[in-house]
Amino acid sequence: MQQLLFAVVLFEVVMIMALSFKTPMRKLLIMSLDRSKRGRGPVVIQTVSATVIVLLVTSVYNMMAIQKRWIEDGVVNPTDEVIMAKHLLESTLMGGFLFLGLMIDRLHHYMRELRIRRKNMEVIKKEGALLEGVKARGLDEVKNLMEEITSLRKRQEQLDSELEARSKEIRTEKTSAVALQKQSEGFLIEFNRLLEENQVLRDQLHAVDSKLSRSSSKKNT
Numbered sequence: 001m002q003q004l005l006f007a008v009v010l011f012e013v014v015m016i017m018a019l020s021f022k023t024p025m026r027k028l029l030i031m032s033l034d035r036s037k038r039g040r041g042p043v044v045i046q047t048v049s050a051t052v053i054v055l056l057v058t059s060v061y062n063m064m065a066i067q068k069r070w071i072e073d074g075v076v077n078p079t080d081e082v083i084m085a086k087h088l089l090e091s092t093l094m095g096g097f098l099f100l101g102l103m104i105d106r107l108h109h110y111m112r113e114l115r116i117r118r119k120n121m122e123v124i125k126k127e128g129a130l131l132e133g134v135k136a137r138g139l140d141e142v143k144n145l146m147e148e149i150t151s152l153r154k155r156q157e158q159l160d161s162e163l164e165a166r167s168k169e170i171r172t173e174k175t176s177a178v179a180l181q182k183q184s185e186g187f188l189i190e191f192n193r194l195l196e197e198n199q200v201l202r203d204q205l206h207a208v209d210s211k212l213s214r215s216s217s218k219k220n221t
Contacts, residue, residue, distance in 0.1 A: 005093035
């Protein structure tokens, strides 16, 4: 029993040392522990742990009984001393077995969590690299768009200048057209006046011709 406990405790110490340093053995141990926690492995581990706890409680109880007997009798029996030492050694070994087993379980758990987090970090780094690439392309596109916007703004300013110049020309032409229209209206009025004067002169000339014709006919008679 004691030799078995010594061997198990020593094996657990070796496992803890192997898990504490990065060696090829650690990877094999982690794989073995992963497999031991699948299927019936947890049930077997719990059964062994429960058995060891029962044995530990029994040894402690026996030591308390021997200690009580020593107090009541006031005499130390050599046989009880040997039994006491045996139970004490077994209790220490069983306690060490349980404690080291708990340490191995926690080390395996933390290493698995660390491995998962490292994988997540690698995924995050890859995603970050992709995002950086997308960001760089986006910045280039934004830069190109800004340059295009600047070019369009310059073109718009040029068109606004041309439109203003054309508007000024149109306003000047409208002003000239209004002036020409007024001038043509004045010419039309003057033309109508001249037509009326011409008609009056024709009437007068016709009247004079009529008088001359009458006077000439009277002289001939």
